[in-house]
Amino acid sequence: MEKKIVHAPPTTTLEELFREAHSAKHRAYCPYSKFRVGAALLTTSGKIYSGCNVENASYPLSTCAERTAIVKAVSEGEANFQAIAITSDVDAGYCGPCGACRQTIAEFGLDIDVYLLNPQNECKMFKFRELLPFAFTPRDLQKTRATHDIID
Ligand SMILES: [Zn+2]
Numbered sequence: 001m002e003k004k005i006v007h008a009p010p011t012t013t014l015e016e017l018f019r020e021a022h023s024a025k026h027r028a029y030c031p032y033s034k035f036r037v038g039a040a041l042l043t044t045s046g047k048i049y050s051g052c053n054v055e056n057a058s059y060p061l062s063t064c065a066e067r068t069a070i071v072k073a074v075s076e077g078e079a080n081f082q083a084i085a086i087t088s089d090v091d092a093g094y095c096g097p098c099g100a101c102r103q104t105i106a107e108f109g110l111d112i113d114v115y116l117l118n119p120q121n122e123c124k125m126f127k128f129r130e131l132l133p134f135a136f137t138p139r140d141l142q143k144t145r146a147t148h149d150i151i152d
Pocket of ligand 1: 065101
């Protein structure tokens with residue numbers, strides 16, 4: 001049985017999302033890794049926020065494209081997302097979000113569509129929850145906690 005996609009953004013919106021991701025990749029600041037990444041985030045209200053990786057001479061301070069896009073959107077008052085497109089220069093295959101970005105995306109929902117794009121604009125689509133099974137989310141902080149444990 002064919003899997004039906006529900007609430008998928010219109011094709012023109014996806015085309016724009018993909019175009020924004022590729023465009024953002026060209027603004028990547030990556031003098032150290034030379035590994036350009038672009039991301040574009042689609043809000044449920046239909047806005048698109050793009051991001052690129054921004055490296056730093058102090059390597060751990062570098063920020064990924066996905067987190068750049070998320071920080072831009074949240075700082076503009078958007079925190080509900082329906083899709084993110086991510087692209088790099090990886091030619092054979094696709095580049096998925098790193099662990100830190102997966103945790104950052106999880107903060108905003110497990111049902112976000114993730115489109116991984118190659119430079120030819122071919123894509124693979126995943127539901128975010130497929131990329132981070134058993135994710136730690138804000139809901140975990142609401143769970144009842146034990147008042148005693150085995151070493152008390
Ligand atoms: Zn990342």
